[in-house]
Amino acid sequence: MNLSEFCIRRPVFTTLLMVSFLTLGIYGYLRLATNALPNVDFPTIQVTASLPGASPESMAATVATPLEREFATISGIDNMTSSSITGSSSITIQFNLDRNIDGAALDVQTAISAAQPDLPKEMTSVPKLRKVNPADQPVFYIAVASDVLPMTQLSEYADTIMGQRIAMLPGVSQVNIYGQQKRAVRVRVNPELLAGRNLTMSDIAQSIQQAASITPPGTLMGRYQQFNIDIVGQPNVANAFKSLIVSQSSKGGISRLSDVGDVIEGAEDDRTAGYANGKSVVTLAIQRQPGSNTVDVVDRVKKLLPQFEQIIPASVTLTPMFDRSVSIKDSIHDVQITLYIAVILVILVIFLFLRQFSATLIPSLAIPFSLIATFGGMAALGFSLNNVSLLALALSIGYVVDDAIVMLENIIRYREKGLPAQEAALVGAKEIGFTILAITFSLVAVFIPVLFMPGIVGRLFREFAVTISMAILISGVVSLTLTPMLCQYMSFKEGGWSHDKTQWFQTAFDRVLGFYGRTLTFVLAHRFKTLMLTIGSLFVTVLMLIYSPKGFFPLEDNGLILTQTEASQDISFDAMVALQTKLAQIVENNPMVDKVTSRIGGRGSLNQGILVIGLKPQSQRPKIQEAMRQLRQELSKIPGINSYMQPVQNISVGGRLSRGLYQYTLQGLDYHDLKKWSESMIAEIKKIDDVIEVSTDLQMGSLQINVELIKDKAESLGITYDQMRKELYYAYGTAQVGTIYTQSNNFEIILEVDKSYQREIDNLKDLYLRTSSGKLIEFDSVARLKLGPTALSINHQGQLPSVTISFNLKEGGSLGRVTDQIKAIEKQIFLPASIISSYQGTAQVFQNSMAGMGWLLLLSVVVMYIILGMLYENFIHPITILSGLPSAIIGAIIAILIMGMNVDMIAMIGMILLIGIVKKNGIMMVDFALHAQRSGVSADQAIYDACLVRFRPIMMTTLSAFFGVLPIAFALGAGAELRQPLGIAVVGGLLTSQILTLYITPVIYLYLNRFVRNV
Incomplete structure (x- = not known):
C-alpha cells in the first residue's frame, strides 16, 4: 500500500494531518520576526x-x-x-x-x-x-533639540537619560550619538598674562593635575571599627578652579588661575556639530541586534519617548527623524499584496482548465496548506518575515500547485474514462506518484548548491533556498495525501461546470492542442535540424552568460540618501559649518525632501560632513536615482564643497564608510608613489561612461606648521625637545589634564590657550619656555617656524599605506563592465607590481560572487542530473529532461536586457530557479513515454502520445508558474527593485522554454533513446 492509497482509505487521518500542518504553521507565523532581509552578521x-x-x-x-x-x-x-x-x-x-x-x-x-x-x-x-555590524544600518533616528539649553547639557540628557535607557531595550545593539558635545571644563590661558607672572603652560598643567588628583587616601583600621579616608572640597565645577593657586612668590604673593586666564563650562570637543530643521541638535541613531525584530525594536523605542518627555525639561523637543521600520512594513505589505494577486491568478488558471468548482478547489488547497505549514518550518529554523523569505513564498505559489495539478489531472483523466471516483483516485494516484516525486525532489535539488554558496550572497539566499524548498516539499506531501483523498469525493460533470460559459476557453485550447500536434509531427520529421538548434542554443547561452552586463544587487528605493560632503583640506571648522549649512538649506527646501539631518566633526576630518536625507513617500516624488540626480545638480551650485550621494541599502557590505557604493583600493610602501598612481587611476576612471562621483580618501593637501629646534642654542639654555613638545601640546593640543568624577558621569579638564591666540602662525611666538636657570625666553628664540603641506588623514589596509577610490554607477550602469575597464586601465598605464590593487566592499563581494556564479549554475545542473538519474535508474533520460535548459536561460537574459537591467545576483537566482522549473515538462513527457514503451509502443509513438496527453498538465503547471511570478516581475511599490529582476528572468525563461521544450524534448528523447539499452 503506497502513501496515496493509505490516505485515500484513511480520510480522517489525512484531515487531521493537514490540521496539524495548519496549527504548527499558524503558531510559527506568530513567532516570526519582521525585518528587511535575513540576518547577516558580519x-x-x-x-x-x-x-x-x-x-x-x-x-x-x-x-x-x-x-x-x-x-x-x-x-x-x-x-x-x-x-x-x-x-x-x-x-x-x-x-x-x-x-x-x-x-x-x-x-x-x-x-x-x-x-x-x-x-x-x-x-x-x-x-x-x-x-x-556594517550590514546593519540604524533603524531609527531621534533628534534632540532645545532653544534654551546649551548643547553640553542637551548632550547629557541625550546620553545619560535617553541613550543608556534605549540601549537596555531588548533587541537594541547600540545607540550612536551624533553631534554630541560632552560637557568639560575648559581652561583658557592668556600666554601674555602667563609670561608676566613667570609661568608656562606646563606649570598650569601641573597645578591642575595636582588639584584634580583622585589618589585614594586609604583606610584606618581600628581595634573595633574601620574608617575610610576621603578628601572633600576638591574643585568639581568650572568656578571652583578659578581660585586655584598656580604659583606663590617668596614674598607671599600668589597667582590664581583666574589671573592668567578663564575657566568655563564648555564642550570636550567643540569642533563637532549637528543640525536638523535649521536647529542645533543631538541625534540618536539606534541599531538593532542581529536577528531581532526591527519593527518591534522601533515600536519599543517609540513607547519610551513619552516617558522621556516627562523626565527632561519642557524646553527639550524629541523629533523622530528616520524610521526604517516604515519602509520595511511597506515593502512586506507590497510583497503580501503580490502574493495575494499571484494566488488569485493561479486559481483562475486552474479553473479555466478544469471548469469545475470542486476540481479547482482541490489543487487550490495546496497553496494555503503549503504556505502556512512553511511558516512553522521558518520559525523552527530561526528565519524571519523579510523581503527574501516572502519573495520565496510568493514565487512558490506557482509551483506548490504543480504537484496537485498533475495528480488531479491524472485522476480526472481516469474519471473521463468512466472509472468510479475512489477507483480513479487509487489508479491515477498510483500511476502518477513517481512523477510527482521526481518533479518535487528535482525542483528542490536545484537549490542544494545555493546552500553551500560562500560569503554574504550565500547567507542572504540560504533562507530563500530553504524556504522555497520547504514549501515545495510540503506541497509534494499535500499532493500525495490530501489531493487524492479529496478527489474521491469530487463531483464530476462531463464537459466541466457551466459548459456554455467556458466553452470559448476549451475551444481555444483544443485548437492550440491541434496546432501543436501538427507542428510536432513536422518537427519530428525534421529532427536533425531541431537537434542542431538545440546545440546552437547551448553555445548561445554560454556566450550570453559571459558577455551580458553584470551587476551585484539592484538599487533599492528606501527613501533614504546618505550624502558625504567634502571641502578643501585646509578649511577651518567655522567655514565648514557655513558651507554645510548652505547645503542643508538647499536640500530642506527641495519639495521631494521630507527631513534632513546634518553633522560635522566627531570621528571624521574637519573638512568632511554628512547629510542624511529622508525623501517623501514614493507616490509624491520620482525614483530615488532621479531624486539624487536633481539634488546633485542643486548642490553642485555651491562653490568650495563637493557632495557624494548614495542611497541607503538594506544589503550593505564592507566595513568602511566611503563616498561611493563601490571601492577600488591601491596599496604600497610609499605614500608618494601611491599619490602618483592613484591620481593617474582617478583620471582614467573618470572617463568611464558608466561611472559618476569618483573620489578618493587621499588627503595630503592640508597645512602644517613645522617647528625646528635651534639645537645649539636650545642645548645651551637647557631646553629639550620634550619640553617644547609638551608646551605646544598644552597650548594647542586640546590636552586633557584632569578628570572630574560625579555620581552619574565624568568630565575632562581641557587646557589650552585662549581662542584669540589660536588663529595665526605668529601666535606661537607668544609662548615662552623655561630655561635651566629658571628664566623664561620667547618660543621663537630657540625655534624656527615653517609652513608646509601635510596629510589630513592617513589610511592603512592590511598594515600597508592605502588609497581608496570610491565611485557610483549611472542609472543602468554595469558594475561588471566597469571592473573590466578598470582592469584594462591598469595595463594601459603600466601600474607597477609594487602597487597592489584590489576591490573592497560591494565591488569585492561582486567579483567573488560572479567568479563562482557560473560554476553554481553548472553545479545546479549536475545535481539535477544526479537526482534524476537516481530516480530513473538511468544515465540517459536525465539528459533528455534537461535538454530545454539553454532555451530558458536565453529567454531570461533577453528579458532582463529588454527591461534595461543587469544580470545581477537576483536574476542569477531566477535562472537557478528556472533550471528546476523547466525540467518539469520533460519529466512528464519522459515518464509517460517510458510507461508506454514498456507496454510495447514504439519510441516515436510513445513520445508523440506523451506530448499530446501531457499537454494539458504541462500548460496548466507552466501557466500557473507564469502567472504566479508575473506580479513579481511587474510589481511596483516599496522593495520592488529587489524583486523585479528575479520575476523578469523567470517570466522570460518560461516563455521561451515553454515554446521550445515542447519540441526539443521529444527530439532529444528519440536520439538518446537509441543509447538506453547500451548504457
Missing part, C-alpha cells in the same frame, strides 16, 4: 584610540601601526583597515563570516593589552573596542 570589531593634538602621521606611526601589528596575529581576519586623523585613529577588523564575534572580541582585547607598552605614554585612555 563579525566586525572597531577599535578607536585617541591622543588629542597628535598629527595624522603621528597617530598612524605611534598608535595605529603598533595596534595593527598585534591584530595581524589574530586568526580569521578577512580585512583590516585603519584611518588616522588629528588626535584619533580608528581600526576596523572584519573577520570571516564563520568567526564567533565574542571570541574575536576577546582576541582583539588581548592584542590591545599586548600593544600597550608600545603606545605613547601621553595617551590618557586605553584604546576601546566595540562590536559593529
